[in-house]
Amino acid sequence: xxSVTQLDSHVSVSEGTPVLLRCNYSSSYSPSLFWYVQHPxxxxxxxxxxxxxxxxxxxxxxxxxxxxxxxxxxxxxKPSAHMSDAAEYFCVRTGGYNKxxxxxxxxxxxxx
Amino acid sequence: GAVVSQHPSxxxxxxxxxxxxxxxxxxFQATTMFWYRQFPKQSLMLMATSNEGSKATYEQGVEKDxxxxxxxxxxxxxxxxxxxxxxxxSFYICSARARGSGAPLEQFFGPGTRLxxx
Numbered sequence: 001x002x003s004v005t006q007l008d009s010h011v012s013v014s015e016g017t018p019v020l021l022r023c024n025y026s027s028s029y030s031p032s033l034f035w036y037v038q039h040p041x042x043x044x045x046x047x048x049x050x051x052x053x054x055x056x057x058x059x060x061x062x063x064x065x066x067x068x069x070x071x072x073x074x075x076x077x078k079p080s081a082h083m084s085d086a087a088e089y090f091c092v093r094t095g096g097y098n099k100x101x102x103x104x105x106x107x108x109x110x111x112x
Numbered sequence: 113g114a115v116v117s118q119h120p121s122x123x124x125x126x127x128x129x130x131x132x133x134x135x136x137x138x139x140f141q142a143t144t145m146f147w148y149r150q151f152p153k154q155s156l157m158l159m160a161t162s163n164e165g166s167k168a169t170y171e172q173g174v175e176k177d178x179x180x181x182x183x184x185x186x187x188x189x190x191x192x193x194x195x196x197x198x199x200x201x202s203f204y205i206c207s208a209r210a211r212g213s214g215a216p217l218e219q220f221f222g223p224g225t226r227l228x229x230x
Contacts, residue, residue: 044156044205046218098144104154105154
């Protein structure tokens with residue numbers, strides 16, 4: 001079955017330190033993959049997407065993710081966290097019939 | 113570009129009443145719109161896929177008679193929660209795929225509608 005697993009439900013970092021949000025996907029083929037961010041009571045904003053081009057994808061706000069087929073992973077990273085990065089992050093993959101399949105989400109907390 | 117709006121952003125209603133939520137693509141034509149619901153501290157769950165001019169396709173477990181979807185134009189889809197009950201209280205989010213999009217798999221999300229049923 002097609003699925004997305006976000007390995008951490010909560011991640012807490014200090015401001016200025018690196019961020020790593022982990023995501024693994026299961027599939028018999030390479031899907032398109034996305035990372036979205038959701039601030040409280042807001043809709044989703046696309047951070048970046050992988051669609052079979054370059055495996056290292058750069059997104060907005062300094063985020064990037066690397067597609068590793070051998071590890072079926074698409075981890076999200078940022079070199080230096082800002083307070084404004086505190087939010088819920090969703091790793092998403094394409095499914096059949098143009099559907100999107102969402103991971104359970106990772107809540108990122110950033111401490112001063 | 114690629115802006116999706118939802119109206120209302122927040123609604124409170126009494127149990128047994130019906131509520132309509134609108135989803136509009138403001139600067140593009142959307143052949144397909146999707147409706148999701150999100151319970152507190154949970155992920156988004158797809159409820160249905162709506163194609164312009166045709167009946168919506170509902171996910172397993174979603175009652176089509178309770179969640180009426182209409183996609184009458186290329187820029188508007190509506191979700192009506194009929195005879196709402198407290199367990200229908202949730203955050204409803206729509207998304208849209210652009211017609212003729214060079215990135216056909218990308219969906220653009222609305223800001224969501226918070227429904228509270230008393």
